[in-house]
Amino acid sequence: MTNVLHTELALVLRSRLALVSLVLLAAIAALAVMAGLRTVESQRDAIERSVAAQRAEQALVARQYAGEEGDAGQVGYYTFHPTWDPPAPLAFAALGQRDVQPYLLRVRLLGLQAQLYESDTANPEMALAGTFDFAFVLVYLLPLVAIALVHDLVSGEREAGRLGLVLATASAPVRLWRRRLLLRYGLVLVSVLLPFAVGCMVAGVQLVQATAVAVVAMLYTAFWFGLFAFLAARVRSSANGAMAMFAVWLGLTLLLPTAANTLINQAVPAGRGVDLMLAQRQLVHAGWDEPKDVTFERFFNTHPEWRGTPPVTVRFHWKWYYAMHQAGDDAVVPQVAEYEASLRARQRWAERAGWLMPGIAVQVTMQRLANTDLEAQLRYREQIVAFHAALRRYFYPYLFNEVPFRTKDVDAMPGFTPAPASGLADRQSLVVLLVLAMLAALCANRLLRKVE
Amino acid sequence: MTLQPRIAWRIALEEWRLMLRNRVALAAGLLTFALLVTAAWVSHEQRETLASTRAHYQALVDDQFDAQPDRHPHRMVHYGHFVFRPLPALAFFDPGVDAFTGNMLFVEGHRQNSTVFAEARQSSLLLRFGQLTPAFVLQTLVPLLLLFLGFASVARERERGNLRLMLAQGVAPASLLLGKWLALAGAAAMVALPAVLVLALGVAVGTASSLAVTTLVLVYGLYLAVWVGLAVLVSTWAGSSRNALLLLVGLWIASVMMLPRTAPVLAQAGNPLPTRIEMDIAVHRDALAVGDSHNPDDPYYADFKRKVLERHGVARIEDLPVNYAGLVSAEGERLTSEIYDRHAAHGFAIERAQSAQVAGFAWLSPVIAVRQASMALAGTDLVAYQGFLVEAERYRYRLIQELNRMHAEEVEYENDRNHRISHENWKTLPEFHPEPSSGGDPTRAVRAFAVLAMWSVLLAGLLAWRGRRLGVL
Numbered sequence: 001m002t003n004v005l006h007t008e009l010a011l012v013l014r015s016r017l018a019l020v021s022l023v024l025l026a027a028i029a030a031l032a033v034m035a036g037l038r039t040v041e042s043q044r045d046a047i048e049r050s051v052a053a054q055r056a057e058q059a060l061v062a063r064q065y066a067g068e069e070g071d072a073g074q075v076g077y078y079t080f081h082p083t084w085d086p087p088a089p090l091a092f093a094a095l096g097q098r099d100v101q102p103y104l105l106r107v108r109l110l111g112l113q114a115q116l117y118e119s120d121t122a123n124p125e126m127a128l129a130g131t132f133d134f135a136f137v138l139v140y141l142l143p144l145v146a147i148a149l150v151h152d153l154v155s156g157e158r159e160a161g162r163l164g165l166v167l168a169t170a171s172a173p174v175r176l177w178r179r180r181l182l183l184r185y186g187l188v189l190v191s192v193l194l195p196f197a198v199g200c201m202v203a204g205v206q207l208v209q210a211t212a213v214a215v216v217a218m219l220y221t222a223f224w225f226g227l228f229a230f231l232a233a234r235v236r237s238s239a240n241g242a243m244a245m246f247a248v249w250l251g252l253t254l255l256l257p258t259a260a261n262t263l264i265n266q267a268v269p270a271g272r273g274v275d276l277m278l279a280q281r282q283l284v285h286a287g288w289d290e291p292k293d294v295t296f297e298r299f300f301n302t303h304p305e306w307r308g309t310p311p312v313t314v315r316f317h318w319k320w321y322y323a324m325h326q327a328g329d330d331a332v333v334p335q336v337a338e339y340e341a342s343l344r345a346r347q348r349w350a351e352r353a354g355w356l357m358p359g360i361a362v363q364v365t366m367q368r369l370a371n372t373d374l375e376a377q378l379r380y381r382e383q384i385v386a387f388h389a390a391l392r393r394y395f396y397p398y399l400f401n402e403v404p405f406r407t408k409d410v411d412a413m414p415g416f417t418p419a420p421a422s423g424l425a426d427r428q429s430l431v432v433l434l435v436l437a438m439l440a441a442l443c444a445n446r447l448l449r450k451v452e
Numbered sequence: 453m454t455l456q457p458r459i460a461w462r463i464a465l466e467e468w469r470l471m472l473r474n475r476v477a478l479a480a481g482l483l484t485f486a487l488l489v490t491a492a493w494v495s496h497e498q499r500e501t502l503a504s505t506r507a508h509y510q511a512l513v514d515d516q517f518d519a520q521p522d523r524h525p526h527r528m529v530h531y532g533h534f535v536f537r538p539l540p541a542l543a544f545f546d547p548g549v550d551a552f553t554g555n556m557l558f559v560e561g562h563r564q565n566s567t568v569f570a571e572a573r574q575s576s577l578l579l580r581f582g583q584l585t586p587a588f589v590l591q592t593l594v595p596l597l598l599l600f601l602g603f604a605s606v607a608r609e610r611e612r613g614n615l616r617l618m619l620a621q622g623v624a625p626a627s628l629l630l631g632k633w634l635a636l637a638g639a640a641a642m643v644a645l646p647a648v649l650v651l652a653l654g655v656a657v658g659t660a661s662s663l664a665v666t667t668l669v670l671v672y673g674l675y676l677a678v679w680v681g682l683a684v685l686v687s688t689w690a691g692s693s694r695n696a697l698l699l700l701v702g703l704w705i706a707s708v709m710m711l712p713r714t715a716p717v718l719a720q721a722g723n724p725l726p727t728r729i730e731m732d733i734a735v736h737r738d739a740l741a742v743g744d745s746h747n748p749d750d751p752y753y754a755d756f757k758r759k760v761l762e763r764h765g766v767a768r769i770e771d772l773p774v775n776y777a778g779l780v781s782a783e784g785e786r787l788t789s790e791i792y793d794r795h796a797a798h799g800f801a802i803e804r805a806q807s808a809q810v811a812g813f814a815w816l817s818p819v820i821a822v823r824q825a826s827m828a829l830a831g832t833d834l835v836a837y838q839g840f841l842v843e844a845e846r847y848r849y850r851l852i853q854e855l856n857r858m859h860a861e862e863v864e865y866e867n868d869r870n871h872r873i874s875h876e877n878w879k880t881l882p883e884f885h886p887e888p889s890s891g892g893d894p895t896r897a898v899r900a901f902a903v904l905a906m907w908s909v910l911l912a913g914l915l916a917w918r919g920r921r922l923g924v925l
Contacts, residue, residue, distance in 0.1 A: 029711070035717045042724060050729040057733050082729065097703065098573040100552060106729050114558075117568040120728045123803040124552035125810070125827075125834045126720055127572065130580045132713035144705060148698055238694045243476065243600055246701060250596065253583060255487075261578035262494055270574040274509055274556055276532070277568070285531050288635065289521050315869065343574055350576030363577055373577065 008183050012149075018184075021148040026191040029137045035135040036092035040203070042338060043103060047084045050104050054082040062410040070405035072398030073318020076109030076391075081416060082386055085380040086118035088421035089205045089372040093134040093196065094363070096372025100127050105384060109395055111325035112388045113280040113332055116381065117273065134196055135366045138217055139359040140253055143194055143224040147245040149184040150228040152238035153177065155449055166238025167452065175277040177229070178447045187227045192382060193217060209369055220362050224249075233293045233447035260353040260360075262371040268349065270342045276335035280328045287324035298388060299323035302330045319399040326392070332385040342380060347374045354429055358436050364431040371421035383419055463631025464638065467605065471639060474826075477601055484597045484643050486591045492544070495585040499544035503888070506536040508553060510884070518879050520608040522872040525858040526781065530832035532560030533851060535844050537567070538888040540831035545651060545668070546587035546830025551579060557841075559848035561785060561855075564792045567841070568727060586647045587826050588672045590672050591819055594643055594706055595679040598698040601639055602683030604631040607693035614909060615922070622895025624900045625919035629684060633915075636680040664829045671897055672831070674904040675822045681911035688918045711817035719809035723802050731795050745784045756783055772866060777868055778860025782853055789849050796845070800838050807834050814903045825900030831889035835896075840886075847884045854881055 027374055058079055102120045105287040130136070148284050157163040170176045192254040200210040206449070228245050235241040287295045292312050301306045303326070312320045354361035367373035394414050398405050471477045513534040520531060537555045555566025572579055582588050606629070609615040618628060648669055654660030683700060690696035726734070743752025760779060761767065769776040807824070814821035827833035863871045 017695070031714070035714065038721060039717065042721065046724075046727050050727045053733050054729050057646055057736065080732075096577065097573075100570065104727055104729055106732070118728070119566045119570065120566060121566070121571070121725050121731065121799055122552075123720070123725065123806050123834065124549035124570075124837060125803075126550045126716040126806050128549055128823075129716060132710075132717050140709060141705065144701070152694070177674040194727040239604065239692075240476075241699055242694060242697050242701075246596075246600070247480070251591075254592070255582035257578050258584045258588070261581060262498075262584045263574070264576060264578065265571075273569050274576065277556075277558075278513065278516070281531075283897075285520075285527075288527060289523070342827075346574070350578045353578065360578065360581075363572065367577060377573075 003377065004179065005183065007451055008180060012183060012187065018149055021145045021192050022187055024139075024181065025145045025188065026195060027142065029134065029143060029192040030195040030198075031118040032134050032137045033092065033195045036095060036279075037199060037202060039099075039133075040087045043087050043098065047086060047104060051082045051084055054080060054106055058082075059410070063407060066405050066407045066410050068404060068406065070317065070407070070409075072395050072403075072405040073321065073411075074400075075405050075410070076318070076322065076395050079413075081107050081391065081413075082389070083380075083384050083416040084418060085376070085383075086418055089203045089373050090200075090209050090213070090370040092199055092203050092229075094366035094370040095131040095133045095135075095374055096363075096367035097371060097374060097377060098372045099131055101377045103380070107384060108390075109322060109325075109391060111284055111328045112385065113276060113329050113336065114284075116384065117277065131209050133145060134192075134199065135363060138192060138220065138366075141248050141251070142188060142221060143228075144216075144246075145188055145191075146152055146184070146221070146224045146228055147242060149188065150181070150225065150232055151242040151245055153180060153229065153232040154234070154448075155235055155238045155241050158236075161328055172446065174449045177233075177451070178445070181225055181229055181444075185221060189218060189221055213366060216365050216430070216433060218281060218361055219430070220358055221436045222437035223358050223433065223440045226442075226444045229438065229444035230447050233451050234442065252357050256357050257353065257360055260350070260357070264346055264349045264353075268342055268345045269282040270339070270346065272335060272339045272342060276332045276339055278333060280332045283331050284325055284328035287327065287444065292299055292320050295320065295324050296298070296331070297325055302326075303396075306400045308395065310402065312390045319402075321367075322392075322399060340381075343374060345379070351426070351429065355432050358433055361429040361432045361436075363435070366427050368426045368429075376384070376421070379419070383416075387416045454624050454626070456624055457628065459623055460627040460631040460634060463628060464634040464846060465909050467635030468638065471601060471635070480600055481639060481643060482595055484593055485646065486590070487593065488586060488643065488646045491584045491589050492586050495583075496544040496650070496666040496714070499539055502543075502550075502555075503539045504724050506538060507639070509534070509556070510536045513881055517881075520875060520890045522875050524863065525855040525877070526561075526777075527850055528878065529561035529593060529781070532558055533848075533884075534558055535847060535884040537837075538886055540836070540889040540891070541654060542651075542664065542668075542830035542891050543832050545585065545647075545654075546832055547583065548827035548830055549834060550832055551575070551583065551838055553837050556609065557844050559635070559844060559851065561781075561852045562788055564789075564845060564848070564917060578789045581772075586650065587823075587830075590644060590647055590676075591822055591826070594640065594676060595708065595819075596704055597643065598636060598640055598676065598679045599683050599697070599704060602632070602636040602680065603697040603700050604693040605636065605684055605685055607685040607690055607696045611693060619922070625922040626916070628922070629688065629915055632687070633680055636683060637677060640676040640680055644672065647672070653802050659890060660889035663894050664831075667894040667897050668826065668829045668891075671822060671825050671900050671904070673816060674901070674908065676817055678904055678907045678911060679910065681915065685911055685915050686920060688915070688922060698705050706817050707817040711813055712820055712823070715810040715813040715817075715820065716806070716820050719806040721886075722809060723805045725802050725806075727797060731799065734885065735788070735795055738795075739788050742787050742791075745780050753780065756780070772865070774847055774860045775863050775868065776860075777861060777865065777867045778856055778858075781859055782856035785849070785852050785856060790843075796841070800841075803834060811899060814899065815906065817909055818903055821900040821903035825897040828896035829894065831892040833892070833896075836889065836892065843886055844884070847882065849883055865905050908923075 060080060062075050065071065065078055083105050086097065091098065105118060106122055107115050157166050166176065167173050196213065197210065227248065231244050232241055235244055322445045350360060351364050354364050366376065391414055397403065494841045517533055520528065535557050539550065543550060551571040554570045556569050557567045558565045563915070609618065627898065651660065651668060655662045655665050682703065686700050687696045690699055743754055744750045757769065760776065761769065764772055766772055810820060811824055814824070825831065828835065858873060858877055862873050
């Protein structure tokens with residue numbers, strides 16, 4: 001058996017096309033791993049620089065307004081607090097949405113909804129083409145190398161006039177095809193997984209996560225080899241085989257996802273974000289022209305613990321100002337939920353599209369593992385919401401009980417700590433990939449049996 | 453080497469007959485044609501929806517602004533205003549960076565905000581696979597179709613032994629290659645026709661500029677001609693039609709999928725942008741270095757006060773004919789806006805440097821040249837977006853300074869805090885209604901023409917050289 005494999009391997013590697021495409025795939029995968037690591041590194045740098053700068057600025061500003069007669073209202077107004085979403089170790093392999101979603105945001109004690117949607121500086125033209133990472137190589141480029149290796153599996157023998165001989169001498173020809181396919185399958189996988197493994201070691205990815213990605217790659221590659229073998233068994237000429245395979249690849253990785261995106265965006269509108277921002281601002285600013293009791297009543301409904309605190313009799317008081325901002329946020333809670341639900345609905349439909357398009361299933365699984373998907377973004381948003389709540393809880397006693405905010409209180413202000421990335425695999429997408437791979441393999445096996 | 457136009461034409465006709473008889477080729481051609489029609493329709497609907505949504509919101513916030521009650525003008529400075537980015541008419545053809553930029557901007561006093569609610573941030577991951585627009589089909593899919601239709605054009609003749617026969621019968625190689633090129637170019641023109649028609653329709657209706665549209669058609673025509681030339685060239689070169697196909701698809705992958713994604717990584721690594729936090733902090737530091745209007749002992753504002761008093765010939769700010777607090781607000785706004793503008797311009801320059809670096813790769817990958825030219829001509833590229841930001845900032849400054857002027861001229865100094873001015877004033881303030889562009893500047897397509905001309909000359913030269921060798925063989 002090893003002898004046969006050895007001969008087959010020599011055969012594959014003697015073909016210039018096969019060798020060049022495998023080397024190229026490995027080189028591109030290595031390049032993608034390096035580019036991913038580099039992007040993650042620069043995001044970490046940006047976070048480190050910005051957080052350090054913001055902390056220094058924060059200490060400076062807070063101390064300016066804190067003191068024996070310090071007013072918590074002023075400190076809260078002028079002090080920004082950094083929040084950040086560090087890339088997970090695996091992020092280098094699937095950068096996902098991290099190039100378009102903000103991973104740094106500074107917030108202050110004011111109404112959160114007016115601050116939450118700020119975006120970071122970014123060149124939109126750079127995001128336009130899409131990210132260049134390991135997931136891209138896996139989803140788009142690996143199937144193309146598979147085409148180069150498989151498109152003449154049967155027709156090549158026929159064109160060389162050897163098919164009759166092959167079928168006559170092999171005791172079970174399907175085993176020969178299977179052996180050839182498995183060998184090529186293994187070579188393609190090794191070409192992409194070796195650079196990936198090196199990248200995982202550099203980035204310090206957990207073994208479980210790296211293995212999960214490897215499993216995804218194995219299933220995805222198996223799907224394409226099965227599908228291509230199915231086609232290879234049917235076509236008469238190698239050129240037609242290559243053309244048919246390219247057409248299928250084009251449809252599954254480029255055309256159908258693009259069409260699906262258009263359909264989903266039409267079916268699930270997500271314009272409500274604008275509405276909630278406008279509503280929040282109307283509420284906050286209307287507060288200036290209403291009797292203070294009305295605003296306080298709204299605020300006490302959600303924050304009854306401050307009901308007994310001294311009433312405001314002067315024209316302006318910080319606690320009234322912050323109550324107004326908070327009442328604005330509280331009033332749009334249903335709209336916020338609706339907005340996030342529409343984002344999640346879009347994501348869910350995309351996942352469903354992955355039942356038919358394995359490239360999408362791979363992206364979904366890998367981005368979830370790497371914590372770079374929409375879910376991760378929403379989780380970051382939840383962390384900011386929680387941090388803002390902690391900030392308010394810290395400042396409210398000073399404001400409502402009218403206690404001076406001293407310099408030492410600056411140091412006790414709550415700080416943001418990012419939650420560790422969950423990085424769980426999306427089990428459903430894994431099952432989908434497994435089913436698709438098995439279906440393709442079964443169909444291929446059936447047809448290859450019948451080659452004559 | 454002689455060129456026989458009639459023979460070239462006959463070869464082209466024969467090639468078309470073959471394409472029509474080949475069911476796979478015909479189906480692929482029809483599919484691409486249908487896809488282009490669908491893309492034009494869907495993309496047009498989307499543009500209309502987006503444009504009307506933005507116009508609706510702009511009208512809504514304008515009404516809300518005008519409906520504010522009597523107030524102190526400085527309250528309105530903090531109430532602020534929203535502006536929405538209008539969509540250019542040709543965004544249906546190529547939406548460019550639109551999905552990756554926010555479409556709403558909050559303008560207020562003392563601050564330059566970022567745009568919010570970019571479609572890319574609200575979409576599923578599918579957006580990154582591409583958007584179904586005519587530009588996407590023409591840049592990405594039509595070239596691939598041409599490769600599929602043309603990879604065998606010469607290789608097939610060689611494989612079947614027809615090539616030797618034709619040359620022996622006196623067909624000049626140049627005529628043969630020209631015929632094949634013509635046939636494929638004709639197919640390209642047929643498939644791309646819907647795009648030309650919808651663009652022409654835009655001109656006819658008066659929404660699109662004819663100059664921009666003509667340039668667009670020329671750029672895409674030249675781009676597809678280059679792919680046609682490449683397909684014929686590789687077909688003469690490769691030993692077999694199979695190898696021709698694999699080589700051509702390899703070139704397509706490298707130039708359409710790989711390079712456009714790798715170039716931005718390099719460009720961003722070479723020219724990193726400061727983060728928004730870094731920029732805001734730098735602005736704050738710069739502003740403090742000039743002067744702190746809240747600090748009564750601040751040297752800059754002490755000097756400012758002295759000058760104001762001098763100009764009006766009075767000794768105390770209470771004696772000024774205008775409200776001093778309003779003047780301080782206006783001066784503060786002027787200073788911080790200058791600082792903001794300086795930092796924003798710095799960021800813009802970095803972004804443009806990144807784009808220029810990507811443009812450098814256009815010599816290797818013509819799709820990059822075409823993509824940038826297409827966006828520029830549609831008015832949906834980075835420069836157009838930066839133009840919107842600059843225009844919005846100009847509007848913000850005018851609005852805020854107008855409010856500060858009201859503060860200075862209509863609010864009493866003594867009773868400043870409790871004084872409110874009539875809501876009628878809000879209606880007199882400027883509104884933000886820039887005309888949506890009907891197309892970008894055609895001179896921005898110069899690089900694309902240069903790149904495509906370079907490729908055309910290169911391919912023509914190689915084809916001529918190959919043609920001569922074809923005769924020898």
